[in-house]
Amino acid sequence: MDDVARAAGVSRMTASYAFGQPDRVADKTRKRVLDAAANLGFRGPxxxxxxxxxxxxxxxxxxxxxxxxxxxxxxxxxxxxxxxxxxxxxxxxxxxxxxxxxxxxxxxxxxxxxxxxxxxxxxxxxxxxxxxxxxxxxxxxxxxxxxxxxxxxxxIDDRAAAKALALSVWADSKAPAVVSFPLDRDRQAGIHHGIDPATVPFPVTANRLAGFKDAAEFLGYRWESIPVTVSSSNHSSDAMQAVKALTATRYPVDAVVAMSDQQAIAAHAALNSTAPHRHRTIRLGGFDGSERAFGLGITSIGQxxxxxxxxxxxxxxxxxxxxxxxxxxxxxxxxxxxxxx
The missing domain is CATH 3.40.50.2300 (Response regulator)
Incomplete structure (x- = not known):
């Protein structure tokens, strides 16, 4: 540690903080210490x-x-x-x-x-x-x-599982839709079309979107035509708001795949409140294979x-x-x- 401190031009305490308590060291100083350590072949205490x-x-x-x-x-x-x-x-x-x-x-x-x-x-x-x-x-x-x-x-192989789920839930659908986890760290809710899964940094979200896209193309849908309503978190209350935002667009959704059973159950509740006359005819799918989802007639990926x-x-x-x-x-x-x- 002494050699690293000398090479970086800092005190031994500052060098130690750079490894163990980085919040106490300026970013530039920490980088200088880590660079010096790397040049000396020192990986830290x-x-x-x-x-x-x-x-x-x-x-x-x-x-x-x-x-x-x-x-x-x-x-x-x-x-x-x-x-x-x-x-x-x-x-x-x-x-x-x-x-x-x-x-x-x-x-x-x-x-x-x-x-x-x-x-x-x-x-x-x-x-x-x-x-x-x-x-x-x-x-x-x-x-x-x-x-x-x-x-x-x-x-699990999220892409393969998502494709299987969408193929089941979207079969014969006229207006399919997706309820998604957040796309990135900004966690912004919103409705999107034509999302490129390769641009989504969260791997589970990206792979499930890729699977849904695979299913859409197999079934003859244009991926760009399918709305993806994004929840700002993985919590059911936010998923419910995402589904309500979708129904507010007057899109005649008849089949929804979600990224968790919790989201699918929230979609069930949201559709019951916003479209009570037709919510029982809307097919729903999720992930995790929960008993509650099964009891509500929600198709699910069990894991x-x-x-x-x-x-x-x-x-x-x-x-x-x-x-x-x-x-x-x-x-x-x-x-x-x-x-x-």
């Missing part, structure tokens, strides 16, 4: 000595880009965390939730976390949190992507977020080997067909 002495390494960190309450309000997020917790408990580890906000304090929360590895809820490839995790030299698993060199990634959380934990804990493919199992449950059988 390994906190394991301090953490091993305190026993702090016997915990996993869950890095969450959503608000903290999302874990407790969204049933599938709860299932995912439950799977992680189960494996941590079985291995004698604790679980630390590390919420991130998108500002420069995120890196400090990551580097100061007393954990032995990380599970990251899906984020964008340019998220500075990923760089901060890399600096800790701890094992990391990203759920849903992006695929980052040196990190494991798990999840076990609990099993995926458990597998992510086992990889981060070194129990399972690394994973570099999103090939977890999924299945399509056609609720409309089941109701007619």
């Amino acid at each position: 390994d906190p394991s000595g301090r953490l091993l002495r305190t026993g702090g390494l016997r915990a996993l960190g869950l890095v969450l880009g959503e608000s903290l309450e999302y874990v407790f309000e969204d049933a599938q997020a709860t299932n995912f965390v439950s799977g992680i917790a189960r494996e941590c408990s079985a291995s004698g580890y604790g679980l630390t939730i590390v919420p991130t906000t998108g500002d420069r304090t995120d890196a400090a929360r990551i580097t100061s976390a007393a954990v032995g590895g990380f599970v990251v809820w899906t984020t964008t490839a340019d998220d500075l949190v990923l760089a901060a995790i890399r600096e800790t030299r701890r094992p990391a698993v990203v759920h849903g992507g992006p695929a980052i060199d040196g990190f494991s990634v798990i999840g 076990s977020l609990r099993a995926q959380g458990a597998r992510a934990a086992r990889i981060a804990l070194g129990i399972d080997g690394p994973s570099f493919e999103t090939n977890e199992p999924w299945n399509l449950t056609n609720a409309m067909r089941a109701a007619n059988e």
Whole structure:
């Protein structure tokens, strides 16, 4: 550390802050320190000595880009965390939730976390949190992507699953529509046409849009003609507002695919309030295979977020080997067909 400080022209304390508490150092100064360290082949202080002495390494960190309450309000997020917790408990580890906000304090929360590895809820490839995790030299698993060199990634094939969902829900539709997760970190709600999935930075959103586009083209629709109403968050209240915004355009929607069962259930409620005379004839589809969605006649992509959380934990804990493919199992449950059988 002394050599790095001399090369960067700063004090040893400033050099140390650049690695462990970056919010206390100006961006230009931190870059100068990191550049000096890179030239010297120094990857930063390994906190394991301090953490091993305190026993702090016997915990996993869950890095969450959503608000903290999302874990407790969204049933599938709860299932995912439950799977992680189960494996941590079985291995004698604790679980630390590390919420991130998108500002420069995120890196400090990551580097100061007393954990032995990380599970990251899906984020964008340019998220500075990923760089901060890399600096800790701890094992990391990203759920849903992006695929980052040196990190494991798990999840389902969202593009294939989304195509299968839309092919089922949009069959014979005259006016299909999409309810989408936020497109980027700005999280702006709105109605879009002809979105290029390749321009969407959130990998799960991008892959599901790509699958919906694949289905549209297979069924003979013009992707540009299908409205995509974007929710400002993953919460059901925002999804409901997104669907109400769509119905306010007088678009005669008759089949909707959403990116979660929670969104699809919100769409069901919104359509019931804005188009009560025809909402029962509108086909709905979502993701996660929840019993509530099935009970409402919503077709869904079933997947076990609990099993995926458990597998992510086992990889981060070194129990399972690394994973570099999103090939977890999924299945399509056609609720409309089941109701007619």
